[in-house]
Each structure stands twice: as C-alpha cells, then as structure tokens.
Amino acid sequence: MKKTLCIFLALSTMFLSVYATNSIPEADRLSCWNATVDSTDSSGNQRIYRMTVQPKIAFGGVMSMGTFSASNIEAYTTYAAQEWTTVGMPVNEVNIGSANIIVYAGKRQAMLLIDNTITATTYLLPGHTYFHNGTGQPEKNWYYNSDVKCGYISNFNKVVLIWDDIIGNKLDISEGTYKNVLLHEVGHALGWYGHSSNTTDIMHKAAKDSFLLTSRDVNHVKQIKGY
Numbered sequence: 001m002k003k004t005l006c007i008f009l010a011l012s013t014m015f016l017s018v019y020a021t022n023s024i025p026e027a028d029r030l031s032c033w034n035a036t037v038d039s040t041d042s043s044g045n046q047r048i049y050r051m052t053v054q055p056k057i058a059f060g061g062v063m064s065m066g067t068f069s070a071s072n073i074e075a076y077t078t079y080a081a082q083e084w085t086t087v088g089m090p091v092n093e094v095n096i097g098s099a100n101i102i103v104y105a106g107k108r109q110a111m112l113l114i115d116n117t118i119t120a121t122t123y124l125l126p127g128h129t130y131f132h133n134g135t136g137q138p139e140k141n142w143y144y145n146s147d148v149k150c151g152y153i154s155n156f157n158k159v160v161l162i163w164d165d166i167i168g169n170k171l172d173i174s175e176g177t178y179k180n181v182l183l184h185e186v187g188h189a190l191g192w193y194g195h196s197s198n199t200t201d202i203m204h205k206a207a208k209d210s211f212l213l214t215s216r217d218v219n220h221v222k223q224i225k226g227y
C-alpha cells in the first residue's frame with residue numbers, strides 16, 4: 001500500500017511539474033479539494049486566508065530546543081520551499097529581512113514570544129502558523145464545491161515548530177516528523193486556513209510522514225493564489 005502510494009505521488013508530482021505553467025481548468029478548481037472548515041466569519045462565510053504577494057521564506061532560528069538540530073530545521077525549511085516550488089507554487093528562500101514567511105522552532109515558552117496565539121487548544125500540536133490578515137477586509141468571494149468562501153489578505157506569516165508540551169516535556173514525535181509538519185505549516189502560510197478531508201494529503205490535520213505534496217494539496221493552494 002505504501003509503495004503504491006509513493007508511486008502514485010511520484011507520478012502526480014511529475015505530471016504537475018509539467019502542468020504547472022498552465023492555469024488550472026475550471027473543472028479541477030471545482031473538484032480538487034474538500035476542505036473542513038476551522039471557522040466562519042460574522043457573515044457565516046468560511047474563512048480562507050491567502051497571500052497577495054510572492055511567497056518568500058526564511059529560517060528564523062531555533063530557540064532553546066532541547067536536543068534538536070538547528071541545521072536540520074533549516075534544511076527542512078529549504079525542503080518545504082523547494083517542494084512547493086517544484087510542484088508549481090513558487091516559494092523563494094531569502095534572508096530574514098525580506099521574508100514574508102518566517103520559520104522558528106523551539107520550546108513552547110520561547111515560541112509563545114513569537115506567536116502569542118499558541119493556546120491550550122494547540123498545546124499538543126508540534127506546529128503552528130500565525131495568520132496576520134492585514135486589514136482584515138474581505139477581498140472577494142469565490143466559489144468552491146458550491147460553498148462561498150471568503151478570501152482575506154494575508155501578507156505575512158510566522159510558522160513555529162514546538163518542541164515540548166505545556167509542562168515542558170518533549171512531545172512524543174521524532175525529529176524527522178518535523179520535516180512533514182513544516183511542509184504542512186508552510187501550506188497554511190501560503191493560504192490554507194482549514195484542512196483537507198483526505199488522510200493522504202499533507203494538508204490533512206493529522207498528515208502522515210510522506211514528505212510529499214499530493215495533487216490535491218497543490219491544486220487547492222494554486223486555486224487560492226489564482227494560478
């Protein structure tokens with residue numbers, strides 16, 4: 001099963017790399033994703049954030065992160081940028097001064113200083129993305145699977161990888177899993193507010209360690225960007 005999935009993903013990725021320069025046909029835009037919804041706005045519209053500028057990512061550093069390797073987390077940042085870029089959602093890796101997505105990693109107390117929206121509801125999660133939604137004004141409504149979703153301006157995001165639980169014990173996941181977590185969190189930083197309903201997608205809320213984006217992951221974030 002795992003091998004079959006890998007072959008499928010490899011073929012999907014090859015297909016998308018060829019396909020990337022073209023716009024997504026309307027039929028695919030309407031069928032490539034079924035999202036679960038994390039919240040609704042005051043008008044009852046599902047909330048989708050999206051960047052309105054070229055995504056530029058930087059590694060911001062590791063802070064008091066136990067035994068974890070800063071160079072590995074930096075390498076995972078590069079991998080996430082390259083993976084999204086390879087399949088047609090270009091993310092440039094830049095220095096921190098010109099980045100609009102910045103990746104931090106560390107112990108929870110240090111990460112709270114970076115992102116104070118980390119709360120009890122996220123205390124068992126190894127990754128978190130802070131959405132800075134600019135003016136907060138709806139840009140336009142768009143349609144997907146017959147649902148109206150409301151787009152918001154998002155020009156800057158912080159991604160934090162969290163090493164420990166709320167009482168300071170290391171989370172029960174391997175360092176390698178953070179590579180997958182970071183790939184997922186960058187997806188949020190690029191515009192995903194909710195999660196995929198498909199367990200094989202990186203953008204599922206409990207994504208497995210495949211380290212590869214599916215065609216659904218990619219098609220939807222392209223839809224958000226209007227590619």
Ligand SMILES: [Zn+2]
Nearest residue numbers: 184188195205
């Ligand atoms: Zn998520």
